[in-house]
Amino acid sequence: MVSRFIFSLVLLAFAFLTGCKNLERDNPLDPENEKSLTYSAVLVEAFVNTAHPSPYNRWALESLRNLQEKYYADFIVCEYHRDLQVDTTVYDDPYNTPDNQTVFQLLQDRYVSQHNDVPRGVPDVYLNGAQYRFSGTYNAQSLRQQVEPLFLQQISQENYFALQPEITFINDTTLQVKCLVAGLGMHVVEQKRLRVIFLKKEWDKAWGLHLNVVTKLVWPGIPVPDIKKGAYKTVDAGRFHFKDLPDRVVVALVSDDELTVYQTRYTDVGKQ
């Protein structure tokens, strides 16, 4: 009786292993699938000021809002709200904190350095890092008209980097952020960083606009260890403390110099 049971067990194991051997790795998101790839989402970083009376920033935000409503998860808007002058309160943006200003400026200056024709100012909008810059607006549609063709071009490209953010509530004021990173289509992940951006959704009464305010930017990005073909790793970005928890966490895989964004994903904190 026992020998028959053992024999059956061995036979079952054999059949199972044989079946596993023939299992095709055709999952498009499987890093070991040579043909695996994923879709691109575009990171839109907008340096804006909502205190200055000129309409340029409002026009920019209206354009971005329209595109976000149209393309939803593929069009990820992060607004870096800037003061205009560091040592006055003139036109200080109500959605910015002094702590953020230095960090925001480091990022904007790095982007501006790639486009010297226009100095630093607001609105100043970038697509997937410093690759595309859009400075200024002349009506509520102008930025949309400029951005949309390039955005469509970006999302039509095959993307070989997978990101999967994992947000854990530690307590009412603390979040733990981790992110699974993989190179698809047998691509390695080398010399990359993980940019982590925390967003708070605000409703601006004066302008009648929903805003995606960056409340914290991890700068510089967290170095991502090199990942071999067909492998993945989880990057632990650490624990982050807030007075008021953010509504959304955006993660982006960026180049070591922070100028190029390869892939972006987000998780809404309230939906955890």
Add this chain to the structure above:
Amino acid sequence: MKKAFYFLNLIFLIFSACQGVNDLFNPKHQPQLSEEGVVVSQDQVMPQDTILAKITATNPLDGPLEFTWYADGGNFMPPTDQDSVFWIAPVKGGLYHLWVTVGNSDGTTESPKRQILVVSTSKPVVNILHPSENAYFTVGQTIAVDVKAEHANGIALVNLYVNGRLQAKSDQAANQIYTFQLTLDDGMVGKTVLKAEAIARNQMASKGTDSITILVGGIVAGGNEQR
């Protein structure tokens, strides 16, 4: 005696070999032209106008002089073998030249070329080469506006208008291109029309224009600037 004979033969050979030996012994006496050269009734005319051109020549030899008139445009009214001739200006304006050769039995003498300006009635050809139509810029940027202006009579002045307002003038060109440096301001936000107007260097001051529209975005300078 023999030495003298050989020496004379040598001298003769040397002179014979020289091209100008005949001149030396038989100098030519070609016609001589007055210092003022070709005299014209007008040196600036409208297309199809007729002018009288005249040359004063003297013949050091006996016999008649032969006159042959030339021009690099337009037409002569016959007769064209006299010391004066009527020349009809061409339709196309520009700089033209008249000259004459005067001959006698010893050869011909050519006059210096006399310049005639034929006023072009056409408008200057104007093209804004840079920036391109619908190019986008932001407030605060200084852009180069390159205007190519051509006219048969030359260009006296090029004016640059921004949204109908005269912004700058230039009479300095490099290879027919007039360059203006334009700093964009808040008043230009939106569609801004750049118009270049070229004025020809002629009696009529013919004008030619070209216009383009550029897009100017408003931007607030700064972002944590120190005061």
